Amino acid sequence: MPILCDNMMNSVLDFIPNDTSYLNNFQLSCKLFKSIIQPRLDEIYWRTLEKILGKKNCEGLKNNTLKNFYWSIAAEDYCGKKILYLFDALKKNTSIVSIDFDPGDNSLSLEVAEKLGELLKTNTTITSLKFSYHWYSFCDTYISEALKVNKTLKTLCFWGTEIYDAEAMSDMLKVNTTLEELEISEQEYDSWHWYLLAPGLKANKTLKTLKLWSVWFDEDGLSDITEVIKHNTSITYLDLSSNYNIDDDLIKYIADMIRGNSTLKELYLRSIKITDKGAMCLHDALIENNTLETISFCSIDEECDIDRYSSETLRRLNELSQKKPHLTINTFGV
Numbered sequence: 001m002p003i004l005c006d007n008m009m010n011s012v013l014d015f016i017p018n019d020t021s022y023l024n025n026f027q028l029s030c031k032l033f034k035s036i037i038q039p040r041l042d043e044i045y046w047r048t049l050e051k052i053l054g055k056k057n058c059e060g061l062k063n064n065t066l067k068n069f070y071w072s073i074a075a076e077d078y079c080g081k082k083i084l085y086l087f088d089a090l091k092k093n094t095s096i097v098s099i100d101f102d103p104g105d106n107s108l109s110l111e112v113a114e115k116l117g118e119l120l121k122t123n124t125t126i127t128s129l130k131f132s133y134h135w136y137s138f139c140d141t142y143i144s145e146a147l148k149v150n151k152t153l154k155t156l157c158f159w160g161t162e163i164y165d166a167e168a169m170s171d172m173l174k175v176n177t178t179l180e181e182l183e184i185s186e187q188e189y190d191s192w193h194w195y196l197l198a199p200g201l202k203a204n205k206t207l208k209t210l211k212l213w214s215v216w217f218d219e220d221g222l223s224d225i226t227e228v229i230k231h232n233t234s235i236t237y238l239d240l241s242s243n244y245n246i247d248d249d250l251i252k253y254i255a256d257m258i259r260g261n262s263t264l265k266e267l268y269l270r271s272i273k274i275t276d277k278g279a280m281c282l283h284d285a286l287i288e289n290n291t292l293e294t295i296s297f298c299s300i301d302e303e304c305d306i307d308r309y310s311s312e313t314l315r316r317l318n319e320l321s322q323k324k325p326h327l328t329i330n331t332f333g334v
Contacts (some may be wrong), residue, residue, distance in 0.1 A: 057070075100132065121149050126152065144165065153179060156177060157185075158183065174199070177206055180209065186211065189221065208235060208237060212239070244271065251267070251282065265294065269298075270298055283313075296331075
């Protein structure tokens with residue numbers, strides 16, 4: 001708010017004669033004016049923010065002590081002066097390390113998405129950014145553009161938030177060198193999204209964790225993603241859980257990925273739809289892999305019951321884990 005006060009005085013200055021005595025008197029008047037008005041402007045500023053953010057978040061911003069910012073704002077607070085106030089405070093803040101956007105039934109306005117992109121281009125403290133259930137916000141376009149230059153964000157999560165501009169995200173992944181974890185979950189995508197995203201994942205050298213949970217891969221989409229990860233040399237943790245349409249036919253793409261990859265350490269396939277046939281397909285692939293340390297898979301049909309797979313299949317999986325003591329095979333999905 002000091003900027004607003006200064007702007008007011010600069011506007012008055014245009015009407016002051018260019019004379020030393022007038023200017024000196026005006027300078028003294030400005031100091032007095034600022035000492036009286038500035039506290040009132042600050043009070044309005046923080047009172048407005050408190051109505052948007054709540055007392056705890058507001059105090060954390062004001063004192064520069066807030067670490068984790070949980071953003072849950074009503075629709076009427078998503079535009080205009082309130083947003084300008086908020087992003088003015090966020091730009092000055094140097095304590096926040098994570099922001100979690102969860103507006104419930106609302107969605108981020110283009111104004112907020114654009115402001116957030118501008119913030120990320122210069123921010124040096126935020127390391128984690130999560131979007132939960134944002135509809136029709138197009139926030140991914142602005143975030144992707146910002147992350148081409150941002151050097152501190154390490155975790156980016158889109159949970160139940162549709163990625164509209166997969167090509168922009170792919171372009172970002174090609175040049176970003178700091179992002180370590182990417183999650184795109186709880187949203188159905190067609191093969192075109194994965195086709196556009198694949199080149200970025202292929203070029204990226206810093207991602208360590210990739211979570212694609214419940215995205216309902218079709219065959220082409222799963223093929224594109226697994227082919228990229230098959231040759232990837234940085235991702236060590238992959239979660240493809242709750243993709244309920246991964247069955248005995250589609251599991252072959254994951255098996256082929258396991259055979260070719262030499263970097264992946266953890267692979268999670270909880271709540272997929274494979275039978276003994278699919279489990280043995282994974283078994284055969286694991287024989288050829290010497291680097292994977294944990295694999296967890298189960299079928300949604302039987303609620304991860306061990307009886308989902310025959311005793312013969314379980315025996316062979318157990319034998320394999322004994323031959324490979326570094327490998328943990330979990331068929332309960334936990």
